[in-house]
Amino acid sequence: MHLHTRPVPGREEEYHRWYDETHLADVVGLRGFLTGERFAPVPLAPDAPPPDTYLAVYEIETDDLGAVLGQLRPGGLQISDALDVSSVRTEVFRSLTEKVTRA
Secondary structure, eight states, X not given: OEEEEOBOTTOHHHHHHHIIIIIHHHHHTSTTEEEEXXXXXXXXXXXXXXXXXXXXXXXXXXXXXXXXXXXXXTTSSOOOTTBOGGGOEEEOOOOOSOOOOOO
């Protein structure tokens, strides 16, 4: 699962602290979630502004995706008000291939 979010303006430090110290572990502690990792945007050109959202990637293993994702409904997890909830965009992908690594 890919989750795009951004902090409320002026509350970036609080948003990162909550996400890194609380939220990642809370989500990975839910049934079906195996791993969680966050990523920061990188500008594609030196003079380009960076994208304004951060990315969290969670690895999920389940036969019932609806039940696993249902655990993320409001009230199920502690959500910081430093999170701009209007920015949340969730995408779920399934693997088509094995991971390819350099030989």
